[in-house]
Amino acid sequence: MVRSSLLLAAFAAIATVHAATKCDLDNHCPESQPCCSQYGDCGKGAYCLGGCDPLSSFGLDSCVPAPVCQDKTYTFKDMTGITSKTKYLGDPSKTDWVMDGSAVPYKNSLLLTMAPSTVGTVLATSRYMWYGNVKAKFKTGRGKGVVTAFILLSDVKDEIDYEYVGVDLKTAQTNYYYQGITNYKEGGNISLSDTFNNYHEYEIRWTPDSITWLVDGQVGRTKLRKDTWNATSNQWAFPQTPARVQISIWPGGLASNAQGTIDWAGGVIDWSGPDIQANGYYYAQFESVSVECFNADNAPGTNKKTSYTYNNKAGTNDTVVDGDKPTILKSLLGTGTDMNANYADSGSSSADPSASSGVAVIPGLDGAGPGTDGHPDASGSTTSSGDGQDGSGTAADAADSTETGFSQGLETNPSGAVAGKTWSVVAAVVAGGVVLGMGLL
16 A cells, blocks of 8 residues: 655644645654654644554654554444544444445445545554454446555554555555555555456454465465565564554555556556446445454454553554553543643534644645555655665565464455435645645536
């Protein structure tokens, strides 16, 4: 996935547009805006919730603790359990999914939409998986530049992907990343029938020792942790930290994206394509998602308490703490170190974020997608963050350690859907003076 080529973003309907303070591993957020969002911007409130990167924030405790895993099957018959990121304060008992963009219930499913001049829609679980099994049943979008994704993404950018390019409807692309480090060698394709017209069940089985990708119950690919040793960094380049499930549709062919990403996505997106003409948006159709936690007796992979935090900047699985720290902010002025911060003129958590007196509290979507950019241009370069280190390695570089309990420190045409109930977020994305509005349906 792509997390680079970042646009300066803000939600114009709910807050003043702020000049974003950027953050990465070499440039931490300032104390006044301590939380580094999934898209590499600093702020408070929603910046400190799901996707907050503790390694790039002001401190490890700047991010709000992440709710632990819970076994659950989610069916998308309506908008129940889905909350806009402008309203979510970290309570997983009230929210299953946090939404950025616009979705439409349609025939016992949910359409994630991407209208012209928007950057698509992302839904992320409020809870985190620390290993386990996740399945999603859906139909992908179609068209040049249209990308559908089903991924696991941790706050330190460990990632496991399914991606689907709208000009190749008979291929599910798979990949994985360790801490957002670009890796051009580890992708793998699974062939299947038309992904736009046919439902398929896609599955990720993730353990401390392996990742298995399955389609309709059939194994398509397996990656063993023992084959990911990186001799340069002296560590396993293997996803290993608590991750949210994310489902999305996004414009890989957005003209402002890296050329390698545009080429991979099939070219610049056509905002007058057939689905735009018929419905007013591109869409991916999701029917259900099922999460089964790893449920380990001892770390790694436990979910016995309330929340996950990190106790060391290594960001590896032996630095994850399954503890009892709270996960709920009083308001969108809060941070991990000031959970009870509230608006001076309001005793409730529902105050308008614009009352924050200039503090950024709602991060914006990025047109380059929600994950790591693994698609170089002709020169082999991307614009994604990271140290440039190749995350691949061979078993010959390390001891063959395959025991469970691995620890890094030890080793159809829905044209009528518009009439349905719609939740939408009005957004403004500012880049080079151009405003891209997330439109209300």
